[in-house]
Amino acid sequence: MVAQTLERPSLNQNSQAKKVYDVVIIGTGFAGLCMGIRLKQAGIESFVILEKGNGIGGTWRDNTYPGAACDVQSHLYSFSFAPKSDWSRLFGPQEEILNYMNQCTDRFGIRSFIRTNSEVSGASFDEKTGLWEINTVGGKSYKTKSVVSGTGGLSRPVLPNIKGIDTFKGAKFHSAKWDHSYNLQGKKVAVIGTGASAIQIVPTIAPIVGTLKLFQRTPAWIIPKPDSNISGSVKGIFKFIPPLRWLFRKAIYWLNEIGVLAFAINPKLMKIFEKFARSFINKSIHNEELRKKLTPNYTIGCKRILLSNDYYPALNRENVELVTDGIEEITSSGVKTKDGVEHKVDAIIFATGFQAAEAVSPFEIKGREGKLLANVWEDGAEAYLGTTVSGFPNLFMIVGPNTGLGHSSMILMIESQVQYALQGIRYLLNKNIKFLDVRKDVQDRYNKEIQRRLGKSVWLTGGCVSWYNTSSGRNTTLWPGFTFEFKARTFFLRPKDYEFVRADGKAKKPGIGSRVSMILDATFG
Ligand code: N01
Secondary structure, X not given: OXXXXXXXXXXXXXXXXXXXXXXXXXXXXXXXXXXXXXXXXXXXXXXXEEXXXXXXXOHHHHOOOOXXXXXXOOOOOOOOOOOOOOOOEOOOEHHHHHHHHHHHXXXXXXXXXXXXXXXXXXXXXXXXXXXXXXXXXOOOEEEEEXXXXXXXXXXXXXXXXXXXXXXXXXXXXEHHHOOOOXXXXXXXXXXXXXXXXXHHHHHHHXXXXXXXXXXXXOOOOEEOOOOOEOXXXXXXXXXXXXXXXXXXXXXXXXXXXXXXXXXXXXXXXXXXXXXXXXXXXXXXXXOXXXXXXXXXXXXXXXXXXXXXXXXXXXXXXXXXXXXXXXXXXXXXXXXXXXXXXXXXXXXXXXXXXXXXXXXXXXXXXXXXXXXXXXXXXXXXOOOEOOOEOOOOOOEEEOOOOOOEOOOOOHHHHHHHHHHHHHHHHHHHHHOOEEEEEEOXXXXXXXHHHHHHHHHOOHHXXXXXXXXXXXXXXXXXXXXXXXXXXXXXXXXXXXXXXEEEEEOOOOEOOOOHHXXXXXXXXXXXX
C-alpha cells in the first residue's frame, strides 16, 4: 500500500504553505537507518532523516578510539535483511561496521533522504493539526505527521564531575571524542574508567605510551572474547551457500539467548559464569594484590559483562599501573587520589561512559497540552513497548526505555521496533486519522509488569551501581526477557492499546476492515 504525501498549510501564518512530511526520522545510527530503509521499502518516500553529525553512523561514527570493536558477533550485529558474508572477524572492528552502515545506506537508496549537520533542538506537537514541528539548531524547521527518534542511548558522552577537571593543562578527551591529532607515543597517560570502552582502549595504547595509569572505581567482570579472523574459505562458503550463513546467525542467536535465563529469570545461574570469570582472572593475573583489585564484589552480569583477551595481559605490563585509591581531584598537571598522591600525566582519557538511564531524549520534546517529556520522565523514562509514550502522539522511539540488552544484538530490538512503528505510521497515512496516542492505562500496566520482572533480575539484585539504573534504583534501560518475546509483542500494533483521533477531532477506533488491512500490510507489505 503506497501512502500519499500530505501537503498542508503551515501553522505559521506568516510563512508560505510548507511541505508536510509523512515522517521525520532523527539520527542515522542503526535505528534511524533501519527506519529509513523500511519506509522506503514500504513505498513511503515523504521523509527526511536529520543527523547532527556530518556523516552517518551514530555511535559507530563517533567512537573511533583505538581498539574500538563490537562486543556482539557481527553476523548477528547486522540487519537480518542485509547479511554480509565477508565479515573479517567474528567481532567486527568499528571501521568495518561503519562501512557496512554506509553500504546499507547506498544499497537501499536512502542517502538522499539524509540531512547531515542538522542537529534537532526541539520537537513540539500541535493537537489541533495533529502535526509535529521539528526545529534544528541551524534554524530550520520541518512539519511532519509522525516522528521517529533514533537518537540512541549512547550519544551523549559524560565527563565525570571531578573537582578541578577544567584546570588540567595537558591533553584531555572522552573516548567517544577521540583526539586523533594527539600523538600518544611515549606519553604519560591516565585513563579514567574501566568499562566496555576502556578495556578496548587500554590494551591498544599500552604498547605505545610511555606509562599508563588506569583509574578504576569499580572492577568489571571480564570473560574471554571468542574472537578470531574469519578465513577466506569460510567467507566463500557463506557467500555461495547462504543457508549456511543463515544457520550460523541462528546458532549465535540461540547461544546468546540462553543468557536471559541467568540475567533475568534466575540470577542464581550467574554463579556458573562467575566461576568461569574468576578462573580467567586467576589464570591471567599472577600478582595477588592486582588480582584482588580486579575481582568484583558484585554478581556477574549486574554491570555489563565485558569480553577481552588482551585487557588482563595489558595490566600485567611494566608500564601499566592500576590505581584504585579513588580520585580526589584533577590538578593542572595530573590526577590526585584520595591517598594524597598526585599522578602527573601528559594526557587524560575519559572512558567514563554516556548519559543513558536518566533521560533518553537529548532535546526538548513537547507533547499534548504542552507537556514536556523531560518532566513526564522526571522519575525515570518509560514508554509502551519502549516505543510510544502516552501524551506524545505519533512519536515512535527506537531504542527507547527498557529496550536495551545485556546478552545480545541491539539490532534485533531495533528491527522489532521499526516493524511496530511502521504499522503506526501506516495508520496515520492511510486512515484519515489525525493522531494515535498510546493509552495511559496500557502503558502503566506494561511498565508495572516490566518493573516486576526486572526486580528479580541480576541488574537489580546483583549488588552493583550501574548506568542501567536511575539514581533512585529503577531500571529504565533493559528489556527483561528473550528478544523473541519482544519481537512477538511488537509484531502487531494492537489498535485497542491506542486512542485514535480522527481528522474531525472525534475519537475513532479503526474498524475490522482497517485492522485486517493492517495485518496484511504488516505481514506482506
Ligand atoms: O562506559 P561505562 P563505556 N571516577 O559506563 C567509570 C557500550 N559499548 O563507554 O563502574 C572514576 O560502561 C565507571 O566506573 P563505575 C556498552 O553498552 C559497547 O565503557 O561507575 N571512574 C566505569 O568504569 C557499554 O556498556 C561496545 O564505578 C568513573 C567507566 O567510567 C556502553 O557502551 C564498546 C567516574 C564507564 O563505563 C558504555 O561503555 C564500548 C568517576 N567520576 C562501549 N565516572 C561494543 O563493543 C565514571 N567512571 C558494542
